[in-house]
Amino acid sequence: MSPTAPIFHFNQERSMLVEQTIERVCSHTRDSLHALNDAAYWETRRLEPSKKKRSQAELAEWRSLSRSLSRMSEPERRERLRALVATYVNDIAGNFDPRVYSLTTRILPALVTGLLAPGSLPKKLRHPLELLELEALADKVIVEGDTERLKGLAKQGTLVFVPTHSSNMDSLVFGFALELSGLPPATYGAGKNLFTNPVLSFFMQNLGAYKVDRRLRFELYKDCLKSYSCVLLERGYHSLFFPGGTRARSGAVESKLKLGLAGTGIESYVRSLKSGTERKVFFVPATINYLITLEAETLIADYLSEAGKARYIIEDDESSRLSRVIAFARKIFTMRGAVVVRFGTPLDPFGNAVDSDGHSLDARGRTVETSSFVRNVAGEVSVDADRDAQYTRELAQRLVVAYKKNTVVMATNLVAASCFEALRQQAPGADLFTLLRLRDHKLSRDDLARRVLERRDALRLLEKNGEVVLAAQLRETSGGDIVAQAMSAFAGYHTAPVIEAQGDGIVLRDPKLLLYYQNRLIPHGLAFDPDARPRKLEKTGRAVA
Amino acid sequence: MTPTSIGVLGGGPWGLALARAASRGPSVTWLHSRRQQDADVPGVRLTRDLAELANCRLLLVAVPSNLARSVARELGDHLDGSHIVVHGIRGLSGPELSTVSQIFREETPVRRLGALGGPVQADELAAGRPSAMVVASEFAEVIAAVCDALQSDRLQLESSRDLRGLEWASALVGCLSIGIGFAQARGDVSPGLLAALISRAVDEAATIVTAAGADENTFYGLGGYGDLLASMALTDRPEVVLGRALATGAKLEDARKQARLRVEAIDLVPRILAFAKAHEVRRPIFDAIGAILDGSSEPSVIVRALFRG
Structure with a gap:
């Protein structure tokens, strides 16, 4: 595809995007004392049990900040806040290298093998013939759905892809599906733990992934993340979110979604309206369907041990074991239609279907002015966190239905x-x-x-x-x-x-x-549901006359 | 017409009462009615044009439940996503028991929906006598708009985020009120037994509300229990009149005539029973009300069944 998508100019824009995000987070934060205290509390809690030298040094710093906070003047606190925010936002913001992108899309099939296996890639690169063979991946990954319509929408607004999530291969497979169907690449937030693999990290960084550090639990960090994602959307960067939040442990498609980041869709839309140039946001539900799943064994074991929540970040699954990844890749390459990526009907940020011209449609198919959903009683475009949270919940319900239909x-x-x-x-x-x-x-x-x-x-x-x-x-x-x-x-x-x-x-x-x-x-309804609770609505203990 | 003006749809007693209540506030109030109004409602402007009514961003809908879908569809042609629609319609539609807000969601572009409920009566509201009402919506903005429009020192508004719960509660209260009328008219139901029946009925209804995916506490509040208590004193509530007539041996058709206004609950009770059965909810009181309506048991047998719970 022609490199017109904004991500191809990411490097020129990076510092501006970072600066804008820092500015926004700092001005958002009304109570600097609370924000810093909250960060110090969570970070101290996280770092305390660690024996690592680096963690200990960090811990000491947080403790000293925590002690001195109450004595600081407001400008001093603001300064600390800004420094902290700048560190986080710079850490979050990724890179996009058009050269790496173009190389990757040509050799992506090989990459899928080599990506997580640093040892095998240079060897493959020395043997271009092997690469050619592997280009047959095109018939292994099948793309379904109305991609022509999505291409049209990509020109009119920002696309937010929201696929199901079952494997660490998802972002790569999905990226490849976008390329296959001639859709622009999408930026996405990837768990920081995935950046520890040098090869994966190199490609993820250069393909526009930004880093999400799931260990950081405090509001200030979440605010940095959301604001960065919002700034990207406003600037027209097509994005990829996994609304399931984490890989589905059970193997089922998601029925409950976390829409923290996807919620920024409405905010970026409202901001564009307020600035006078409407830029629409289109959510594109999608399913990623594997004949076999790379991490199936670990995921189901985790699900069964009911530790799904505790082990939110699995560090030691199949995707970190080279031999497993290679075995998986080999397998994929021998099976036709091993992966099917299917795009569903695009939606506006309020969960309404949209037509090919990007117009919102109501349930009866009437065209509705999209901006009307964010107008208050007085008819003004407004930011209303409570209202938007409800819209986002309704969007989530629509996505769950779309996942089911497009499985x-x-x-x-x-x-x-x-x-x-x-x-x-x-x-x-x-x-x-x-x-x-x-x-x-x-x-x-x-x-x-x-x-x-x-x-x-x-x-x-x-x-x-x-x-x-x-x-x-x-x-x-x-x-x-x-x-x-x-x-x-x-x-x-x-x-x-x-x-x-x-x-x-x-x-x-x-x-x-x-x-x-x-x-x-x-x-x-065509499989045994281990989570189905026996219906027990009857109240107990009531005396019967 | 200012954008913050309030539009009321429906010229029956409820619609008129809501228009009167709204007209006491600072906003301009419009009333859309298909009926020829006998007299002007003071402070309320009349229209017969839905497009004109749609200039108001807050719309209060009080049409009979059997007209909800057709009215919504027609109104939907004039609305967009900026409108707020709040209804005061008791009822659940079709075998799938759609709430009225679901119908508005299906038939209009409006997303900011809400419902009114609770013990307030149309005549109290119209006359401005002190009373209490519940407004429920998933959007705080909707609750705020309704409070601004209707709240006064004579009308206390309680708010709830459980829209579905309030809609189900209102509908179930309609069904249970038939039972109250029935029990009150029976010589063999003592006040103590009546109180026990009502308490059990509330418990049963709360369980049904939970099965419908809403919060059981909503039924224990003003929109359920509160509304039902009003039925004890409201001897002219159509459901109560109907129950009373059936207790004294009237046939359903005659009882309907005595009630004068349409009683939605007659058609609703069998559907609620089917729902409760499918969800394995114990429902002796609703079973008894079903028997009252279809005349399948002698009144004295029903009383005994109620007594056993």
Whole structure:
């Protein structure tokens, strides 16, 4: 694509963007004493348990700040605040190198292999023929959805891509999907932990990623992050957010979203209106669907240990293990349609659908003036945090619906759901953990094929109503073939076999991974839902007359 | 017409009362009514043109519940995202039990929606006698606009962010009021038993409200319990009249006539029962009200069933 998107001029603009963000955060912060105290409190709490020298030095600094805060004059505090904000914003702001971008898009297939494997990349670069071979990734990643409409909207406003999140490969795969479909690149916030890998870090930095340090919990830092993201949107930088906040542990598409950063969509829109040049913001829901997921084993284990929240940042999963990444990449390259990225209908920041001209539409399809949603009773464009938070919640509801509708069902999901159903029938009424201990249950190929077909037909009905999408390979084929597709996808990547052929039957080896892959169908009511609580609305303890 | 003027839609007793209440404040109040008004409402300007009414940014809607969707659709052609629509309509529509605010969400571009509820009666409101009302919205801005428009030293407004809860509470109170009329008219229901029935009914309704995805506390507040208590004293509330008539052996058609105004709850009770059943909510009181309406049991049998809870 032609480099007209603002991100191609990022480096010229970087200092201006950073300066504007610092300015905004400092003027936002009304109570400097509170902001600094809050930061000192959270940072002290975070750093105290650490034995590292650097952390200890930082801790000492925070403690001394904390002690001297009350004695400081307001201008002194403001100065400290500004210095702190400047440090954070500079840390957050990334780079974008058009040369790296152009190189990357040409060699991205190789990059996906090499990216997380610093050792193998130089070798690959020395053997361009191998690279050429790998360019076949184009038919491994399939892009669906109305990309022509999105291209049109990209010229009229700022696109905010909000895909589902299940793997650390997501931002790379999504970036590649944008390139494949001729859409402009998008900037995105990536966890700082991902920047520790030198190669990944190099590319992420140069592709316009900015750093999000999830360890920093205080308001001032969050404000820096939000303001930076808002400034980028106002300047027309197409952006990518994962509204799930973190990779979905269970394997299901997200049903609850955190829209902290996406909430800046309304703010940037209102600011553009106030400055007299309306710049619309379009949210583009999307699903990223993998035949197999790089981190499936760690994610489902984490989900099952109910430590999902505690281990918000997983440092030691498959994406940090070289051999796993290489195995995953190899696998992906041998499978057609291994990843499907599907774009949904674009929405305005208030959750209304938009047409190809960027006009907001109400539920009956009437065109509505977009700015009317941010006008107060007096008819003036206004910033209203409470109102915008509610709009953002409503947007989140719309995204959840879009995720469900645009979920692309893969052979692995379909087969896993069918296997899990058989497992449950084997042990009626058993709880989840009992089911997971049922190893090596065997069922006949015919039985499994029949179950798969039944489910496929149920999905077809849903697909007719626009409630889900079937992967192309599942449409006109036999149950046995779908089982074979899933088996060949599982084989050779996961450390232990998920299901295995044995004589005329199929043995279910790993119920945990089956659970992971079947969970994708929970929203459609076609998979066992481990989180479904038995309905118990009856009040207890009431005396009956 | 200033942008902050208030528009009221609906020329029935509720609409007129809301227009009167709004006209006591500083804003200009407009009333849209299809009926020929007998007399001018002091301080209120009349219009028959929805486009003209849409010049007001705050709209209070008080039309019969069975007209809510068609009115919303027609009104929707004149509105945009800057309008605030607050309704005072008791009812849940269709088998899916859509709230009136959901209907407005489906039929208009308006997003800032709210509802009115609570024990206040149309005549009290119109006459300016002291009373209390609830306004609920997910938007603080909507609550503020309604308070500015209606709050006075004679009308106390409580606010709630649980819009869905208030809409469900209002509808359920309509159903339960039939039971109150019924029980009051029966010679074999003592005041003590009546009090017990009401307390249990509130509990049951709160559980249904929870199953509908709203906050049970909303039913324990002014929009549920408060509204229901008013039914005890309001002998001319249509639902109460209907219940009383049924208790004395009248057929449903006759009871309807005695109630004079349309009683939404007659059609609603079976749908609530289906909903409660699907959500596995225990519902002896609602079952009894269902039996009162369809005449499937003798009144004395129903009283015994109520007594057993």
